[in-house]
Amino acid sequence: xxxxCILVGQSGGPTAAINSSxxxxxxxxxxxxxxxxxxxxxxxxxxxxxxxxxxEAFANPIDLELLRNTPSSxxxxxxxxxxxxxxxxxxxxxxxxxxxxxxAAAVLYIGGNDSMDTIxxxxxxxxxYGSDIRFIGVPKTIDNxxxxxxxxxxxxxxxxxxxxxMNEIAYDADVYxxxxxxxxxxxxxxxxxxxxxxxxxxxxxxxxxxxEVPLDESALMDRVSSILEQKNTVMVxxxxxxxxxxxxxxxxxxxxxxxxxxxxxxxxxxxxxGRYLAALTKEQLGCKTRAxxxxxxxxxxxxxASQTDLDEAFELGRAGVRAALSGxxxxxxxxxxxxxxxxxxRTRLVDVLAVANQVKHVPREWIAEDGxxxxxxxxxxxRPLIGELPSQLAPIG
Amino acid sequence: xxxxCILVGQSGGPTAAINSSxxxxxxxxxxxxxxxxxxxxxxxxxxxxxxxxxxEAFANPIDLELLRNTPSSxxxxxxxxxxxxxxxxxxxxxxxxxxxxxxAAAVLYIGGNDSMDTIxxxxxxxxxYGSDIRFIGVPKTIDNxxxxxxxxxxxxxxxxxxxxxMNEIAYDADVYxxxxxxxxxxxxxxxxxxxxxxxxxxxxxxxxxxxEVPLDESALMDRVSSILEQKNTVMVxxxxxxxxxxxxxxxxxxxxxxxxxxxxxxxxxxxxxGRYLAALTKEQLGCKTRAxxxxxxxxxxxxxASQTDLDEAFELGRAGVRAALSGxxxxxxxxxxxxxxxxxxRTRLVDVLAVANQVKHVPREWIAEDGxxxxxxxxxxxRPLIGELPSQLAPIG
Numbered sequence: 001x002x003x004x005c006i007l008v009g010q011s012g013g014p015t016a017a018i019n020s021s022x023x024x025x026x027x028x029x030x031x032x033x034x035x036x037x038x039x040x041x042x043x044x045x046x047x048x049x050x051x052x053x054x055x056e057a058f059a060n061p062i063d064l065e066l067l068r069n070t071p072s073s074x075x076x077x078x079x080x081x082x083x084x085x086x087x088x089x090x091x092x093x094x095x096x097x098x099x100x101x102x103x104a105a106a107v108l109y110i111g112g113n114d115s116m117d118t119i120x121x122x123x124x125x126x127x128x129y130g131s132d133i134r135f136i137g138v139p140k141t142i143d144n145x146x147x148x149x150x151x152x153x154x155x156x157x158x159x160x161x162x163x164x165x166m167n168e169i170a171y172d173a174d175v176y177x178x179x180x181x182x183x184x185x186x187x188x189x190x191x192x193x194x195x196x197x198x199x200x201x202x203x204x205x206x207x208x209x210x211x212e213v214p215l216d217e218s219a220l221m222d223r224v225s226s227i228l229e230q231k232n233t234v235m236v237x238x239x240x241x242x243x244x245x246x247x248x249x250x251x252x253x254x255x256x257x258x259x260x261x262x263x264x265x266x267x268x269x270x271x272x273x274g275r276y277l278a279a280l281t282k283e284q285l286g287c288k289t290r291a292x293x294x295x296x297x298x299x300x301x302x303x304x305a306s307q308t309d310l311d312e313a314f315e316l317g318r319a320g321v322r323a324a325l326s327g328x329x330x331x332x333x334x335x336x337x338x339x340x341x342x343x344x345x346r347t348r349l350v351d352v353l354a355v356a357n358q359v360k361h362v363p364r365e366w367i368a369e370d371g372x373x374x375x376x377x378x379x380x381x382x383r384p385l386i387g388e389l390p391s392q393l394a395p396i397g
Numbered sequence: 398x399x400x401x402c403i404l405v406g407q408s409g410g411p412t413a414a415i416n417s418s419x420x421x422x423x424x425x426x427x428x429x430x431x432x433x434x435x436x437x438x439x440x441x442x443x444x445x446x447x448x449x450x451x452x453e454a455f456a457n458p459i460d461l462e463l464l465r466n467t468p469s470s471x472x473x474x475x476x477x478x479x480x481x482x483x484x485x486x487x488x489x490x491x492x493x494x495x496x497x498x499x500x501a502a503a504v505l506y507i508g509g510n511d512s513m514d515t516i517x518x519x520x521x522x523x524x525x526y527g528s529d530i531r532f533i534g535v536p537k538t539i540d541n542x543x544x545x546x547x548x549x550x551x552x553x554x555x556x557x558x559x560x561x562x563m564n565e566i567a568y569d570a571d572v573y574x575x576x577x578x579x580x581x582x583x584x585x586x587x588x589x590x591x592x593x594x595x596x597x598x599x600x601x602x603x604x605x606x607x608x609e610v611p612l613d614e615s616a617l618m619d620r621v622s623s624i625l626e627q628k629n630t631v632m633v634x635x636x637x638x639x640x641x642x643x644x645x646x647x648x649x650x651x652x653x654x655x656x657x658x659x660x661x662x663x664x665x666x667x668x669x670x671g672r673y674l675a676a677l678t679k680e681q682l683g684c685k686t687r688a689x690x691x692x693x694x695x696x697x698x699x700x701x702a703s704q705t706d707l708d709e710a711f712e713l714g715r716a717g718v719r720a721a722l723s724g725x726x727x728x729x730x731x732x733x734x735x736x737x738x739x740x741x742x743r744t745r746l747v748d749v750l751a752v753a754n755q756v757k758h759v760p761r762e763w764i765a766e767d768g769x770x771x772x773x774x775x776x777x778x779x780r781p782l783i784g785e786l787p788s789q790l791a792p793i794g
């Protein structure tokens with residue numbers, strides 16, 4: 001066991017796959033005979049002196065296997081945006097002193113956009129400071145909005161949950177002999193990848209609304225109305241990040257009188273797009289409407305996780321350790337799709353500076369011309385990430 | 398193939414198991430060489446002349462197997478309360494004419510309380526009318542609130558979803574290093590069985606609130622506050638049917654200004670207990686709070702269905718056909734628990750009149766004295782119905 005260690009942290013929102021990446025880091029560290037230390041509650045907890053010895057805690061392979069299938073961030077997380085060194089050099093001095101104390105040869109940070117920004121800043125500061133610590137980012141985000149990687153761990157499992165839930169809700173919505181429109185609100189403030197995954201439901205939704213295309217409310221009402229002429233039940237997947245052409249979020253419209261605030265007038269969370277559109281539809285088309293928020297469940301539903309997602313998350317964790325031990329720094333471990341059928345990916349290293357603070361949107365050409373559905377190309381892109389869904393009997397028709 | 402048929406309908410809210418009961422009816426009918434006809438959209442659709450030939454539609458056993466695992470009500474459903482014959486004899490004349498036209502030797506109705514009421518009324522009218530049609534009820538309700546049966550199909554699967562979701566949300570809630578209280582709102586207007594199932598989560602909730610015990614808000618705040626002194630994250634499962642001592646539903650409190658109504662002032666659904674308590678807690682204890690509604694997902698989540706539940710639902714469907722063919726009428730097929738460890742049940746017939754319009758509450762002695770938790774007896778009752786949950790790594794602690 002060397003004196004030097006691999007230091008690893010988790011950051012940002014929890015997912016079903018982020019612990020699988022952590023398991024990959026720990027497994028690779030144990031294999032390499034390196035001490036592995038974990039930051040409690042990310043960089044912020046680590047700044048407060050909180051860490052945990054992981055190679056010892058996971059000496060038993062059964063625990064490591066359990067960790068792979070445990071949702072959320074086992075180490076705890078933070079939402080801490082590292083200031084720039086120009087603004088706050090003291091924080092950096094403090095952090096690098098802590099890195100030295102713990103004997104960090106490498107720092108791995110598992111997270112999304114902000115985490116890659118953290119790795120980029122630490123790498124740049126380290127270089128200037130003359131530190132030989134390596135900084136490697138391991139991606140995760142259910143939003144799938146990181147550039148330079150085919151997709152991100154966490155997305156496949158969240159997408160599998162969304163497609164499954166959309167299917168169950170569609171079956172549920174269709175039981176009575178009456179006209180109804182159901183809006184299912186899906187996470188994704190800036191990018192529509194997760195909302196798009198609703199289209200993989202066996203009972204495919206009639207309309208999917210992504211943040212990439214401004215919503216024309218009257219075009220939506222026309223579309224829904226014309227579908228209602230052909231069948232009883234209309235299903236709509238709507239991203240929480242959908243805006244009207246003036247750039248206002250749909251949920252801001254919802255926030256008008258009394259809604260969007262809680263019972264005591266506090267501002268509620270940024271949700272309500274589904275509720276707003278359900279109310280609009282009821283008002284304009286006069287039929288029964290319903291809004292379902294998938295809420296927290298979509299990011300932590302490990303019981304419906306995509307095995308491909310968990311496996312890839314684990315491999316990226318391992319790749320991070322390999323990269324660090326071979327002397328790489330200021331890199332993110334990325335996934336490259338070698339082939340779609342049969343599905344095959346390989347890991348590669350990309351410059352973390354090119355990833356930080358960028359957003360990968362759904363390409364416009366992968367969205368139907370009217371902005372209300374996804375294309376076959378997008379379906380083919382998503383399908384292997386989400387995996388096959390269990391068969392069910394088609395509705396009676 | 399005889400001229401006479403078994404006529405079957407589904408009624409009330411969808412569940413993950415009601416199609417498994419339908420599959421049991423069809424399978425037993427095919428075995429007995431009887432024609433099986435299904436009502437589209439329950440009694441109401443049947444009154445309008447809508448039915449479907451089931452023994453032919455499910456001649457292929459693969460389709461029957463798929464039906465067992467398909468959520469919601471495949472035949473469609475209705476929420477139709479049959480009037481009393483004294484008020485509206487014409488409807489009964491019409492129905493019995495329809496029964497005769499289709500050649501019904503027996504009518505099986507799969508549903509909850511109202512469905513058993515329907516069977517009781519039809520049986521009583523038939524007897525007076527001199528009809529030899531047999532009327533048999535097959536229970537289903539996620540609420541588990543039917544008397545004369547140990548439990549009801551649909552409950553085990555919904556409970557399994559609730560326990561699983563509660564677990565995932567607890568893991569999700571615990572990631573940041575801050576004090577927070579999360580309320581998870583669970584279906585069950587009159588009885589707390591489904592809310593109680595949240596306690597089977599591996600990460601067991603700290604507090605569970607059932608409709609059987611009036612809520613003392615200040616006692617709840619004291620309890621939550623004292624738990625917060627010991628740990629970061631407090632999880633509360635709350636039934637949508639919880640009332641304050643004055644008999645008002647918590648969600649009616651929530652409906653005060655602007656809340657409980659949608660953006661256009663329409664009255665929204667009967668939910669909001671979680672949101673109300675989250676707002677109250679934030680106001681009184683000043684910590685971060687969150688409310689999650691499990692919503693529609695809890696009744697139709699077939700991907701996390703309890704196999705025991707699906708199997709029992711199937712057996713009750715078969716038992717219904719057996720009962721009808723042996724000449725029984727005005728009965729409900731019930732489950733009797735022979736042994737809890739090992740778990741064993743058998744089916745038996747009970748008088749449907751004793752079931753209709755009764756509600757089986759959670760016994761007060763199965764709820765903790767302070768009304769904020771369940772007892773070991775209730776845990777032991779629920780466990781075999783919900784089934785074993787996948788192992789996950791315990792929080793870092």
